[in-house]
Amino acid sequence: MSSTEQYLIQERxxxxxxxxxxxxxxAAYAARMPVMLKGPTGCGKTRFVEYMAWKLKRPLITVACNEDMTASDLVGRFLLDASGTRWQDGPLTLAARIGAICYLDEVVEARQDTTVVIHPLTxxxxTLPLDKKGELVHAHPDFQLVISYNPGYQNLLKDLKQSTKQRFGALDFGYPETAVEVDVVSHETGIDPKIAEKLVQIAHRARNLKGHGLDxxxxxRLLVYAGHLIAKGIEPRAACxxxxxxxxxxxxxxxxxxxxxxxTFF
Structure with missing residues (x-):
């Protein structure tokens, strides 16, 4: 299987x-515009990227960002093996070479000195300079960079620099309206829509507490987890x-x- 094929999403x-x-x-992909997805955790940002990669028939390489991630984790590094040293591309470099969509999930978790490496690609x-290797990678014509983050967690220490933000077009995501969320939970878990609606109503009450005791x-995503347990025969209150x-x-x-x-509901 080629590098491209293994990253293609086969099922819709x-x-x-x-x-x-x-x-x-x-439209952004047609213009090869970098895209930033903003919204709360578990609201469907990752699923949206997967859907768009499938719809556009492009391979998708996803990176879960974290505070320990270095620039080398993204672009690549030299490794030692029995034959000596060899270069191994990181996920960002691989995506740029093969024309994949590279999705940096929760990019704000990464250190700012790490995220700077994406600037020449945006x-x-x-282009992507591989300084350690002395190579300048020119991105494949089909390459696109997509990042996501949760604005609710941003603060002075964890936010994107304006020099990074203004390299992207942005889409705002929120939790779906009730009918859509009920449909999603029911479809993903197989539970009765009436039970799914009760789960969504519980979520609405909890979301009203954000900033009043809840971060x-x-x-x-959690509603889907609850639905899966209920579908397995777990009593709804215990599942919740x-x-x-x-x-x-x-x-x-x-x-x-x-x-x-x-x-109130169960």
Whole structure:
């Protein structure tokens, strides 16, 4: 299997558009514009990128960013083996070479000195200098860079520089409207839509508590987790406790509040 083929998404990911994000992304890709996806955790940003990669028939290379990630983790490094030293491309370099969509998930988690390496790929140059190797990689014509982050977590220490932000077009993501979210949860888990609607209503109550004891509301991803447990025969209240309450908070009073919301529907 070639490098390109192994990164192709073979089956259509299930994604429900909430506005004109699909058309906007298609236009951005046609212009090879770098795109930034902004929205809360678990709201569908990654699924959207997977769907668009499938729709555009482009390979997708995803990098989960973290605070320990170095520039070498992105671009590549020399490795020692039995034959001596050899160069191994990092995911960003590989994507640039083969014309993949490179998706840097939660890019704000990476150190700012690491994210600077993407700058030459996000303007008219579309190049990636491999300083250690003495090579200048010219991005494949089909290459596109996509990043995501959660604006709710940004602060003075964790935010993108303006010099980085202004290299991207941006799409805002939020949790879907009720009918769409119910459909997503029901489709992903196989549970009855009426049960899915109860889960979504619990999520709405929790999201109203963001900034009032909760750092983040219940995500669509967590609703899907709850639905999977219910589909496996777990009692709904126990499923909700495991997936919708315990992951969000350790505060006893907040847990009681969330438990009460669950008890209202189950």
């Amino acid at each position: 990911p299930y994604y429900r558009a909430t506005a004109d994000e699909v058309e906007l992304f298609e 303007d008219h140059r579309r 983040e509301g219940i995500s669509t 406790m495991m997936t919708l309450v315990r992951p969000l908070t350790d505060d006893p009073d907040m847990r009681d509040t969330l438990d009460a919301a669950v008890a």
